[in-house]
Amino acid sequence: MTSLISQRLAEHGIVLPEPAAPVAAYVPTVLAGGLLHISGQLPFEDGVLMTGRLGEDRDIDFGHRAARACAIMLLAQASKALGGLDHVRRIVKLGVFINSAAHFTDQPKVANGASELMELIFGEAGKHARSAVGVPVLPLGAVVEVDAIVAVQEG
Structure with missing residues (x-):
């Protein structure tokens, strides 16, 4: 049986x-208190x-597009950590960091790439709180970086 989430992805x-x-001294995910x-x-x-x-x-x-690509990688990390995405109850919060020039002020429009994907895949449970922050540089020269807090059904 194909799950609703797998069906939406497909x-x-x-x-x-x-x-x-x-790429440094950290782990990709931590599950604590029902939050991933x-x-x-x-x-x-394309790699x-x-x-x-x-x-x-x-x-x-x-x-x-870059924020959307980050969101896809977030889903990949969640799927690996949880053994699939069926245990996701809600996307709680996204933190979106945008490598941007001092005069650039459209960070929210960029961050929508990640936010819209979460709602597309999870529906109402994909709606979340968010930060969209301009920064002067990101690791490896990346244009965007996104982190997440996800509520999960444990057990």
Whole structure:
């Protein structure tokens, strides 16, 4: 039997990638008190890290795609940690960090790439609290990084 979440992923042509390994001294996920905390994920498109700075050498559409790619990697990490996505009860919060020039102020439009994907896949349970923050640089020159807190059904 195919789960509703798997069905939604398939309907939208989303194949979860192999979760990225940590690039430093941390773990990708921590499950505590019914919440899965997922470390910041970087955006990959066709296996290549999406780099650059919004308002400098990248536009909103590129940033939106990158945030969506980060959200897909968040789902991959959650699926690995939980043995699938059927235990996800709600996306609680996303933290979206956007590598952006000082004059760039459309961080919320970029962050929508991740937020819209969560609602698309989880419906009402995908609606979440969020931060969308402009930063001067991200690891490896990434254009966007997104972390998450997810409520899970344990047991």
